[in-house]
Amino acid sequence: MKIKLLLLASIVSFMAQAQKKPVPNFSLNAKIGQLNKPAKAYIDYMDNGVSHEDSAVLVNGAFRFAGHVSGNAYARMALDHTGGGKMRAVYTGDVIYFYFGKENFTVTSKDSLGNAVFKGSKIYNESEAYNKYIGGTIMALNKAANADFSKGTPEQQKDTAYIKAVDTRYRANMEKRNQKQLQFAKEHPNSFFGLVALSEAAGGKVDVPKIQPIFNAFNKSLKATDVGKELEQRINAAGITKIGDVAPMFTQNTADNKPVSLADYKGKVVLVEFWASWCGPCRAENPNLTKQYQLYKDKGFNILSVSLDSEKGRWLEAVQKDALPWTQVSDLKGWNNAVGRLYGVRAVPASFLVGTDGKIIGKDLRGESLNKKLEEIFPN
Template sequence: MKHLKFLFFISVLFTSHFIKAQGDPSIEKEIIELHKPTKAINDSLSKLKKEYNLKIEAEKDSVKLSQLMLRLDTIWNASDQNEISELKLDFEFARQHPNSIEALQLIRRSVNRFIGMNFYDTFVEVFQNFTPEVKNSEQGKDMTEKLKFFNQSKVGSTAPKFSLKDINGKTVSLQDFRGKYVLIDFWASWCGPCREELPYVKELYKKYHQQGFEIINIAKDDKPDLWKKAIEKEKIEHWNHVFTSDSGSGVIKDYYVFGIPHKVLIDKNGMIIGKWKGSGEINKHDLQQLMKSIFEAE
C-alpha cells in the first residue's frame, strides 16, 4: 500500500580542506531556506498519513476500509511527488555550489531512494559539475560507486547475472531464463507491503506463466525458518526462491536494492525493462500495464 522509505547512513569523513565548508553557517541556512516550502507540505502530509492509519486500524467495514487505503495511497503518492520536487531543488543547488561537500551530500542522500530512481542522467550531470576536490573526496568516491551500481541496474541496462541456490538446493541462474520474461521480486517474510502485493503478483503469474513468464523471489534480511513458513503460507512454492543471507549478498548490491519491496522485470534478451521501488497502486498499475502490453500484444 504505502511506499517503503529508504534510510541511509551518510559518512562525514572528508579532508580538512572541506571541514570549514561543511560547517559553513551560510550554506546550512541556504539549505534550510531551500527546503522550507517542501518541508511544510511534507509536515502536512505526514499528519494526514497518521490520521488515515488510525482510521484504517479502526475501520471494520471492508468497503470503507478499501476506500481509506486508496486515499492513504494517494497521500503517499503526493508525498513522493513532493520529495521529487525537493530533489529537483537540490539538483539546482548543487549546480550552483560545485565546490561544496554539503551540496554533494544533498544529492547523494537521494541517489538510491525511490524518488531518485528515474534521475540517473541528472545525477551524473550534476556530479560531473563538481570540482575535482569534491569528486575525489570520500563522499565523491562513494558517489562514484553508487552511480556505477545505479547505472548497471536501471531500466535499459543488461540485467546483472547471478547464480544462486534456491530453497531446495537447486541452482537458480538468471542465464537459464533467457527467452522468457522474468520478474525478480526482492522481499522478506517480515515485510508487510511485500506480502500485501502477493495476490496481484499471483494473478500475473497465473495469467502469463504459460506464455513464458517466470518469477524469482529473492529474500532480503530474512530468517530461514520464517522465510520458508511464509512461502508455504502464501502458497507460492512453485516460484523460484532464493535466500540472500546465505550466499546472495552480491545480487542485492548488483541490483542496487536498499529497501523492499523492490521489483525488476527482465525481458527475453536479459534487458531490464521495468523497475519498481516500494509498493502502492501506481507501481501495481504500471507493472500490470507493462505485462499486458507485452503478452497481450504478442
C-alpha cells in the same frame, strides 16, 4: 616440542580473533529520564555498506553504545519504554535517525529520544545544518503534512478537494526540497553531505544527464565511500535496465545455498521480483503473483524473487506464510543486496519482466498492468 607448537597455535588463533574485532572508535553515552528495566534501547547503523546492531538495558535512564566505524554512519535508534520489544519500538514507539562518525558524543533528554539533545558530534551537527538548508528531513515533511491535514474539520478531512490540496502542498514542498538538495550537492563537492544530498535527490529513477555531471565533480575519496559507490551503481543501472536492454546477468543463492543464475531462465519469460518480508505492498501483491504464476507457468512464465531481507528467519517465514512456489534468492544484505544494487533498486516492490530473448520488456508491473502484459505474451 608439541607443547610449544600448541602454545604457538593458540597465540596465532588469539591474534587472529583479536584482528577480527577492531578497536572501538566511537561511543554514544545516553541519559533518557530515569527509565529502568524493562526499558531497552536498540541501535541499527549502516557503515560503509555493512549493517550493525546492538541493544542496551537502561539503568536510571543511562545506556551506552560503542563500536568501530570506517567512516560516517547512518543510525536508527529506538527506545522501548515498556518492554514491548524492538519491532514495536521501531514502528510505533520512540525512534530517531541520525548520522555520526568516529567520535564520542552524548544524547540526553528528560523523557524521550524524540526530544533528545546531541552534544559532541561534529557529523551530527553537519547533518543538522544540511537538513536545515534543504528544508528538513522527509520524516519532518511528512509530520508537517499530517499536521496540515489535521487542521481541517472532520468534514473537510473527508472531502477529496481538501485532501488533494494538502497533498499538492506536500508535493510542492518535496519538489522544493529536491531542488535544494541538487543545489547543495553542486555547492559542496567535497562534503559528505553534498554526496548524501545528490544520492537522495537522484532517487530510484535517475535522470542521468542531470545527475552524472554533479557526481563527476565530487572528489575521489567521497566517490570511494559506499554512498558514492551505490550512487554510481544506480547511475550505471539507469543506462542498462531500460525497456529493450538486455537484463544484467546475476547469480545469487537460495536459502539452502544453491546458486541460481538469471541465465538459467534463457528462452523463458521471467519476472525478476524485488521484495522483502517487511514490505506491506510486496506481500499484498503476492496473491496476484501466485495466481498469474499458476495461470502461465506451463506456458513458460517464471518468477525469480530477490529478497532484500537481512534476517533469514523472517524471509523464510514470509515465503512459507504466503505460499510462494517459485525460486527465492537473497544474500541477506538488506538494501545492500548485490542484485538490488546492480539493478538500481531503491524501493520495493520493484520488478523487471524479461522476455525469451533476455531483454527487459516491462518494469514495475503489478496488479492489472502485469496481468494484461502476461495476457499479451501468453494468449489463450
